[in-house]
């Protein structure tokens with residue numbers, strides 16, 4: 007039997023260079039000699055093969071070998087393997103100096119004139135070389151007729167990105183001068199990457215830590231999906247994601263690493279900017295973040311390239327024949343490395359080299375100044391270039407580059423300190439130092455003011471920068487949306503959904519899924535639809551979809567599914583259309599985002615339908631949805647098993663009565679709570695038209711339920727009301743109505759029953775309305791009210807909700823499977839008329855009947871609320887009302903469910 011164990015720090019210590027320790031086993035040196043000989047004669051591959059065979063042999067013999075995921079604390083690429091740098095190092099250094107200056111000056115200047123406006127100068131300082139090598143030699147803007155690479159950047163490094171775009175002539179001096187000043191009537195620049203605010207520049211919102219890396223992984227996977235389905239052609243296009251080392255603590259950053267290796271995403275490159283610091287202090291003061299990440303990424307199957315030491319260290323490592331230098335490098339923790347940088351050359355000599363006399367000798371010919379300038383890998387273009395080259399050429403797995411850098415590099419006394427992240431301005435001394443170090447030809451006073459500087463158009467720097475970009479296909483930081491010539495299906499294509507279920511009891515979920523199945527068959531847009539589901543396909547009855555269009559599997563189906571004989575077997579295919587994500591709502595949002603922005607990024611207007619358990623949507627992945635809106639995402643979110651009283655049995659963690667509250671906060675999200683299938687069809691038809699024909703940047707949240715009941719046919723003329731949020735579903739039939747009943751989702755049926763109870767038992771007539779969207783009604787009313795407020799001399803306009811209710815008399819009882827705040831959104835326009843019944847409070851496990859009685863949204867509670875209100879208004883005898891409550895089975899003394 008073989009056993010394995012993960013290497014402990016002691017194991018690693020034991021595995022570290024042995025030079026300083028005498029050999030314990032006599033034969034060891036003979037073995038090493040023989041091994042060295044083999045490698046020298048047959049090459050490294052033969053060495054690796056021998057070790058592999060030995061390892062297997064050892065395991066068979068019961069030798070307990072530790073699994074080692076770490077390599078020594080040196081660069082992965084050996085000096086001998088490096089290729090010479092292809093660019094002009096001198097001129098690139100000049101350009102980098104100019105970008106650095108403008109980035110720093112931009113933030114400095116804004117904070118001088120507007121204290122507290124914020125910004126960051128130290129993150130870009132650390133990442134400058136990593137970006138410059140990319141912009142000059144790797145980031146392609148185009149592959150033939152296809153769009154180019156995608157860049158996910160550390161959001162708070164944007165000053166550097168703006169500064170470079172300024173040098174390239176993409177941004178004006180006025181824009182640079184209005185960084186973080188977006189509301190002055192002049193073109194400004196947003197603080198971070200926000201496509202919503204700068205739609206022609208940014209593609210990917212990244213500043214909420216962790217969302218960039220997660221979205222980058224799913225983007226890389228979606229790129230393969232589009233290729234495998236033949237919707238785009240295969241290119242060498244790469245996705246570059248620049249990630250902070252502190253950011254790697256976010257579960258979103260690390261949570262999907264194995265998807266990337268499982269899917270062999272060699273189109274994906276992570277660059278982790280390991281400046282060893284986050285906001286408050288060191289990322290791993292007592293450890294080494296680079297080693298920790300190496301083990302994690304390697305364990306997840308990634309190709310790992312460490313770029314730790316710059317060329318200055320090569321010479322020292324070569325000179326060190328004792329192995330002590332590596333030992334010392336491995337001994338020091340990140341907290342030490344930070345102190346070494348802050349405390350300077352003399353300290354480096356004493357503390358780092360001084361620990362072993364032989365090491366002191368090694369640097370005897372170097373001045374303290376030279377020691378303080380020993381460059382790290384992430385600041386050495388030669389090292390960075392070679393790492394990028396290996397990453398781009400690597401096949402079969404994603405690559406992560408772990409680059410060691412210094413936070414606030416070049417900012418003088420602001421380098422590498424715990425407070426560096428928060429620095430916004432430099433003092434005069436550091437500014438002057440910066441200007442001379444990077445040789446910025448501006449007068450001293452201008453420098454102190456943080457003036458931007460762009461050399462003349464015909465300067466070597468500008469010509470070189472432009473020439474390099476031209477070579478790589480143009481400017482990459484641009485977002486363009488083509489005009490699509492799509493004819494989306496008209497409403498009659500949805501005829502089956504509009505016709506009702508002919509008395510058959512079905513759920514809105516079932517109706518939605520058959521509508522989706524039908525849409526997938528549409529000759530023009532069928533192929534553009536991307537059904538996404540996080541392991542809930544069967545919950546929503548999607549087995550038939552699986553059979554129809556298959557589940558996307560990049561390798562096809564390598565096994566015979568056990569249910570192959572069945573009609574609805576589990577079909578996986580290379581060109582499968584469904585993204586069955588497994589249990590990851592965050593990952594599903596990654597796919598939804600890639601698909602919902604494909605119209606801009608791939609020029610293919612994909613239409614994603616992401617269907618999930620409504621409780622695990624906005625509540626779970628709200629920040630990803632917010633970023634989707636920022637990215638101008640288009641598509642449909644379907645919250646299934648919706649409603650606090652409609653999903654029976656599941657209880658507190660599953661019963662959703664508030665996703666509509668959470669959804670209502672996203673400005674571009676239209677939320678709908680549908681009672682009947684035809685409502686869904688009308689909304690989806692219009693949604694596809696608005697998003698993909700009219701090009702509107704909006705998306706939809708629609709709740710669907712699992713309660714079965716007959717679906718009526720769409721009432722004539724209700725389409726406009728469905729879209730705007732309300733329409734009369736069943737007018738009072740036995741005389742003038744004394745009140746209005748509002749219902750949504752399956753609770754509309756309870757309101758329908760209440761309408762009957764009131765008429766039959768109490769001779770009270772009521773109109774019944776289906777409210778598909780309180781939120782849409784509120785937004786329209788707010789906009790109308792705003793217009794009225796701003797135009798007091800003009801004729802007042804009436805919000806749609808009041809137009810719809812024209813002539814509808816009496817109090818309004820609104821019942822919903824969601825919280826009372828949902829209908830209460832309309833309270834300002836229904837002054838004094840509105841009585842709301844909703845599902846505030848924690849859910850319970852029980853059936854619908856008991857849940858609805860508990861939350862007081864059943865038909866009896868609705869009828870009781872109506873009578874109670876009429877009694878208060880003097881329209882119904884109060885004692886009779888009290889008696890009616892008893893007759894209707896309403897427990898007037900039970901605990902309030904809102905707090906139960």
Ligand SMILES: Cc1ncc(C[n+]2csc(CCOP(=O)(O)OP(=O)(O)O)c2C)c(N)n1
Nearest residue numbers: 129213214215250251252253279283284285
């Ligand atoms: C989800 C989230 N939490 C907190 C922040 C605030 N924040 C911005 S930058 C930062 C530190 C980032 O450190 P690191 O990832 O190491 O980047 P560095 O600036 O060091 O390159 C924090 C906490 C944020 N932007 N997003």
Ligand SMILES: [Mg+2]
Nearest residue numbers: 251252283284
């Ligand atoms: Mg950091």
